[in-house]
Amino acid sequence: MEKYILEMRNITKKFPGVKALDNVNFKIKPGHIHALVGENGAGKSTLMNILSGVYPYGTYEGDIIVEGEVCRFKDIKESEAKGITIIHQELALIPTLSIAENVFLGNEQTGKGCIIDWHKTRQKATEMLEKVGLNENINTRVMDIGMGKQQLVEIIKALAKDVKILILDEPTAALNDEDSKHLLKLLVELKNQGLTCIIISHKISEVVEVADEITILRDGATIETLVRDTDDFSEDRIIKGMVGRELKNRFPKRNHTIGEIRFEVLNWNVYDPKDTSKQVIKNVSIYARKGEVVGIAGLMGSGRTEFAMSVFGKAYGRNISGIIKKDGKEVVLNEESDAIANGIAYATEDRKSAGLILIDDIKRNIVLPCLSKVSKGLIINQNEEIKVGEEYREKLRIKSSSILQKTGQLSGGNQQKVVFSKWIFAEPDVLLLDEPTRGIDVGAKYEIYCIINELAEKGKTIIMISSELPEIIGMCDRIYIMNEGRIVGELTAQEASQEKVMQCIMRSNKEVLK
Amino acid sequence: MKRLDVLLRGNLRQYVMIIALVVVIIFFQIITGGILLKPLNISNLIQQNAYILILATGMLLCILTCGNIDLSVGSVAGFIGAISAVFILKLNMPVFPAILISLLIGVLIGVWHGFWIAYVGVPAFITTLAGMLIFRGLTMVILQGMSLAPLPKAYTFISAGFIPDIADIDGINLLAILAGIIASVLYILSELNDRSSKKRYNFEVSSLGAFLAKVISIVAVINAFTYAMARYKGIPAVLVIVVSLVLIYSFITNKTIPGRHIYAYGGNPKAAKLSGVKTRKVLFWVYVNMGFLAALAGIVFTGRLNSATPKAGNGFELDAIASCFIGGASTTGGIGTVVGAIVGGLLMGVLNNGMSILGVSIDWQQAIKGIVLLAAVAFDVYSKSKSRVL
Structure with missing residues (x-):
């Protein structure tokens, strides 16, 4: 008999009109990284909310067993007392407080009574930062550090509470590749020190990399649990479990004809609206044809979003200069409404707060x-x-x-x-799509790709920004590569590969250094 | 039935407030021994509360834009009242042009506020707090600390007068009865039109029974109301103003593009901007409009008092804001209706009036109004937190 640190048995949760979870079983071995995957709405978050006590005992059916003991959590405090901590996708840090203050928020290091012992706080915080490898001053305000480091602060915060089971909900969704790698490495290290982790993630490649076991949820039910080294641990296998059918082609084919040049941006320069000495976009010129899907690849912060928004009626930036031509004629777009009136649309990367x-x-x-x-x-x-x-x-x-x-x-x-x-x-003629599939699941991604293809087939011009290189390479006819506000390369669909795109970026970085 | 359920959930507070209003009316009707709904008192109620209803209409638009409020409306109303009185009594201007110029000054005050809020980016709270101090001060300056009275009849007519009857029948005002009938006919026609156009689009319509019940009950309320008017002196002039404002502003907010842009801005300014809404323009015009309505309220109030005093308009802003929130507006913007604000205003008006009849002191009235505001919003917060599905 194997021992489980956590078992969730026959969990059923009903919301008015919907059964969110139906007899879900979920078992976790101590010292493992266990991934929970599934499409949006499969019930992952609901299950974790039950585990962490957001939905108190009595609102669901079934048992939660932690270290052999049946638990009935009334609220988050009680689950935390058992060593279960959840880190949500939207971080729960106070931006204006320092790292040390955030780490011990709700868990203040007190001397006598309720007076904070700052010595103890600083000392412990410094220790923990070292342990996790976060190279920052503990007095730095959280708002002044990047997303990747903020995520680490959240983990430190959980560790400070003597966490036994750490739940991470989409921990890398907002991180760039480098920060993601660092975070995943850290999780493996913590695992080796005996921590148990549950990760919810849409990024299957990461899951395959770090997880020991993967449980797949679909439509509120457990489909299967895959174990490393015994089961097939490939991405295709997991996706098949998630969507319930085989997705042969992640990128659907389209039958389209590419026409004449529809849209041109020439010598485009944009400055930061807050700091006008900083040039965000430097002399960018691109064009796109009718029925063409043009990609803009690049790392985070390379200026892609800023470029697209500044083109869309100067929604971003100051001291903008350059020419926009549509069907060979120059158009002046001073406001978002001008852009729309001229048949140019921009779908934002941030659909919740700006879309x-x-x-x-x-x-x-x-x-x-x-x-x-x-x-x-x-x-x-x-x-x-x-x-x-x-x-x-x-x-x-x-x-x-x-x-x-x-x-x-x-x-x-x-x-x-x-x-x-x-x-x-x-009914625009030109659509600027900024990260059209960010944070959505495999099945929905496929549908979005089909919509993009359909638009291109109708002769619309699509300019697509994406941080996922396979997506850009799979979807676009032609790809521009952007780095540090400049176009540093242009590849056709035939010649494009992930290596080539990265080479362009690396080469331009070297040129800048020279 | 499912539709009804969805509908009710979305506008829960507004429906609850209408029911609350009816309950409060019935309660005071009984406890005051029928005085509340006497024709004389109904006229009084309207004339007493008209200025709050006018302000609440404008305030609602401000609150819709991200929960911004306008703190200056009381001072602006006082200031405009004072200016119009100075025009008429000190500069011997005829009434009509004096009022027109005063309203124009109100619009200019709105332009002033709108400029700072929309184009400079000073928070609305600060801009209008400044406006509150500025125009209170200016009111004292132009009145030199004294009251100006009495005002000519043509001026007080707006708030205290009645529309002259068309016939001379003893004990009953024919015009009021006629107005009730015309309003009923127009209402029935618009409902029928709406229903048939829905059918044309093959949309579900409510069952004939429910439709008739709704139409009949509303027609009954309209006619009972106008009959009560007819039994006293007829239609108060200010009622015409308030009803037209409610109709016009309901129409603008519900059915027009500028109205939709206000809601969109309040719901998410960033998304609205990226959808081509000219957000600055929206904000600017909302405050220009508020300036105009504050001026109108000032004239109505001055006419009712029959004098312009340095203290006029003190605390009006708070009543107007309370009306909006009682009537279902959201403190974060994007949610709320003109009708809701009016219902909120009437609820407070009836409470005031009923308690005054009962001889409850003004101090107690104030406290009770506060409790009503808190209870209304607390109820809404509670019902929202229960219905939210995580």
Whole structure:
């Protein structure tokens, strides 16, 4: 008999109208990294919320057994007392407090009574930072360090609470490759020191790299648990378990004809709006043809988003100079509405905070950029609006109770479909897509790719920014490579490979150093 | 039935507030021995509260834009009242142009606030707090600390007058009855039109029974109300102003592009901007509008008092803000309706009026209003936290 540090037996959780979890079984061995994967809405977060006491005992059915003892958590405090700590995707740090203060937040190092012992705090914090390999002053404010380091602070915070089971929800979603690698390495180290980890992640490649066991959830039920070295641990195998069918081609093929040049940006220069001495975009020139999908690859912070936003009616930046030409004619876009009127759309990378109005329903979000299409003069025809909403809900298969559902209640993939609906409805000729598949699951990604293909087939010009190189290489006809605000290379689909893209970036870095 | 459920959940607080309003009316009607709904008192209620309802309409738009509030409206109302009185009584200007110029000054004050808030980026709270001090000070300056009274009849007519009747029948005002009938007909026509256009689009419509019940009950309320008006002196002039404002602003917020842009801005300014909404323009015009409505409220209030005093308008902003929140507006913006704000305003008005009839002192009235505001918002927060699915 093997011993489990944690067992969740026959967990069933119902929400009004939906069964989020149905008889889920989940077992974890001590000192393992256990990955929990599944599509959005499969029930991963719900399961972890039950484990950490967010949903108290009594609101679900089934048993939680920690180290052989049945636990009935009433709240998060009780699960933390058992050594279970969850780090959510949205970090729970106070940006204006220092690292040390954040580490011991809610767990203050006190001397007598409730007076904070600052010596003890600093000493312990310094020790812990060393242990994790975070090379920062403990008095630095959290807002002044990068996302990767913030994630480490969260882990230190959990370690300071004597954590036994650490749950990480999408720990690398907001990190660049280097920080992700560092984080995963750290997790393996902690594991070797005896910590048990549960990781929820959409990045299958990372999961394959670090996990000892993988449990796959689908539609609120456990499908299977794969064990390293005994089961097939390949990405394809895992994806098949997640979506329930084989996805033969991660990138669907399209039949499109590429026409003449539709959109050009020439000698584009942009300065940082907060610091006008800093040039963010340096003399960038690109073009895109009708029916072409053009990719912009690059590392985080290379200026891709800033470029796209500055082109979209100067939504970013100051002292912008350069020429935008559409169908050979120069257009001046001083505001977002000018861009839309000229048939240029920009779908943001940050759909929650800048793409959607989360408190508004699906239909109102869809018609917003182009209200005049459902209006007579200034008066909106609300019946027409409903019709448009239904049409797109069906066309893009937005999973929702109705078009009156608030977009804040939708899953990431479905939110992204609403963002797409919105811009397809505006009928642009040129679509700038910024990280169109960030944070959404494999199945929804495929559907998004199909939509992109369909648009290209209709002759739209697509300019796509993505940090996932396989995606850019799989989807684009031509790829620009951007680094430090410059275009440092251009590759066609045939010649592009991950190595070549990285070479372009490395070469330009060296040139800068010279 | 599912539709109804969705509908109710979305506007829970507003429906609850309408029910609360009805309950409060019935309660005071009984406890005051029928005085509350006497024709005389209904007219009083309208004339007493008109200025708050006018302010609440404008304030709602401010609150919709990310929960910004306008603290200056009380001072602006006082200032405009004072200016109009100076025009008429000191400069001997005729009433009509004096009011027109005063309203224009209100619009300019709105432009002033809108400029700082939308184009310079000074937080609305600070800008309007400054406005509150500035215009309170200026009111004292132009009145030199004294009250100006009495105002000509043409001026007080706006807030205290009644629309003259078309016939001379004893004990009943024909115009009011007629207005009720015309309003009913217009209402029925618009409902029928809405229903048939929904059918044309093949949308689900409510069952005929439910439809008739709704139409009949609303027609009954309209006519009972106008009949009560008819039994007293007829239609108060200020009622015409308030009803038109409610209709116009409801229409703008619900059915027009500028209205939709206000909600979009309040829901998420960044997303609205990236969807092509001219966010600065939205913010600017919301405050220009507030300046205009504050001026109108100032004239209505001055007319009712029949004098312009340095203290006029003190604390109006708080009543207007409370009306909006009681009526279901969200403190973070993007949620709320004009009708809700009016219901909130009426609820407070009826409470005030009912308690005054009962002889409850003004000090107690203040405290009770505070409790009502807290209870209304607490209820909303509670019901939202229960219905949220994580």
